Amino acid sequence: MRKTLKVGIAGFGTIGKVVGLALDKGMPGLELVAIASGNPDKAKAAMAGLSQPVPVVSAKELAGLADVIVECAPTAAFMDIAEPALCQGRTLVTVSGAAILQHPEVVELAKRHGAQILLATGALLGLDAVRAAAKGTIHSVTMVTRKPPTSLTKAKFIVENNIQLLGLEEPLRVFKGSAREGAEKFPSNVNVAASLGLAGLGAEQTQLEIWADPGKTRNTHTIKVDADSASFEMTIENVPTVENPGTGRITALSVLAALESLTAALRVGS
Ligand SMILES: NC(=O)C1=CN([C@@H]2O[C@H](COP(=O)(O)OP(=O)(O)OC[C@H]3O[C@@H](n4cnc5c(N)ncnc54)[C@H](OP(=O)(O)O)[C@@H]3O)[C@@H](O)[C@H]2O)C=CC1
Numbered sequence: 001m002r003k004t005l006k007v008g009i010a011g012f013g014t015i016g017k018v019v020g021l022a023l024d025k026g027m028p029g030l031e032l033v034a035i036a037s038g039n040p041d042k043a044k045a046a047m048a049g050l051s052q053p054v055p056v057v058s059a060k061e062l063a064g065l066a067d068v069i070v071e072c073a074p075t076a077a078f079m080d081i082a083e084p085a086l087c088q089g090r091t092l093v094t095v096s097g098a099a100i101l102q103h104p105e106v107v108e109l110a111k112r113h114g115a116q117i118l119l120a121t122g123a124l125l126g127l128d129a130v131r132a133a134a135k136g137t138i139h140s141v142t143m144v145t146r147k148p149p150t151s152l153t154k155a156k157f158i159v160e161n162n163i164q165l166l167g168l169e170e171p172l173r174v175f176k177g178s179a180r181e182g183a184e185k186f187p188s189n190v191n192v193a194a195s196l197g198l199a200g201l202g203a204e205q206t207q208l209e210i211w212a213d214p215g216k217t218r219n220t221h222t223i224k225v226d227a228d229s230a231s232f233e234m235t236i237e238n239v240p241t242v243e244n245p246g247t248g249r250i251t252a253l254s255v256l257a258a259l260e261s262l263t264a265a266l267r268v269g270s
């Protein structure tokens with residue numbers, strides 16, 4: 001029998017609450033032990049739906065209590081959560097690809113302390129195929145993201161440049177460049193582009209376009225890969241969450257699938 005893994009959630013918002021509820025209902029081999037969040041009182045109130053509420057602690061305390069830390073906080077909080085977890089040799093499950101690009105030193109930190117960072121596929125698809133293709137030679141990787149304007153209004157670049165997206169009648173391209181630059185300008189909106197870069201050609205060599213598209217009701221990502229082993233093009237159309245339209249519903253489910261693979265006797269997909 002494998003030992004039950006103690007799980008801590010850092011960030012109890014749109015993604016964190018879905019993960020918390022699923023753990024509370026029961027996931028084999030996994031036990032929710034504590035959470036860390038921005039505002040502890042808000043987090044305690046948000047736990048009302050759990051049958052077994054857990055303590056709200058600091059990110060540092062969480063690293064001492066849990067074997068697995070699920071990080072689903074804003075990009076700016078990433079290091080406060082990742083550093084103590086990795087220094088204690090924990091498994092860090094995250095969807096913050098943009099934060100990993102900003103702080104590549106976390107990989108060295110994980111190596112040094114025998115920890116592991118598991119960047120879940122999140123709101124994207126096909127990272128298994130991209131990783132496999134990267135074992136051969138990839139010629140090019142491109143990604144086109146189209147989101148309803150309401151999913152982009154809170155994006156850093158849009159706010160800082162005072163770009164008016166509400167009332168758009170035609171699609172507007174708000175970014176074209178590398179996945180690295182896109183992830184810097186839209187850290188909470190194209191984590192998936194950062195993850196695609198990390199899986200394949202690297203974030204500098206991965207080309208990205210972001211469109212605010214009034215004709216879309218879903219957050220849509222199309223990736224196109226040309227490699228010596230295969231060519232493929234895939235599109236995912238994510239249903240935006242009500243709480244945070246920039247975050248697709250599938251993101252939290254991807255985190256659950258990643259957690260499941262930590263204890264499952266059969267893992268499907270690389
Ligand atoms: N790869 C992917 O596919 C995707 C990745 N993401 C990433 O996941 C992150 C979370 O997304 P989402 O759940 O929608 O975001 P939310 O804004 O809904 O939730 C974030 C939560 O983090 C909490 N928080 C704030 N500061 C800290 C801190 N210092 N330590 C711990 N928790 C903190 C917030 O608390 P409070 O409200 O009290 O401040 C809030 O509860 C995003 O920032 C984004 O980077 C999101 C979507 C897709």
Ligand SMILES: O=C([O-])CC(=O)C(=O)O
Nearest residue numbers: 123189191192219247248
């Ligand atoms: O990439 C992200 O961070 C979020 C996203 O696009 C989505 O939910 O579709």
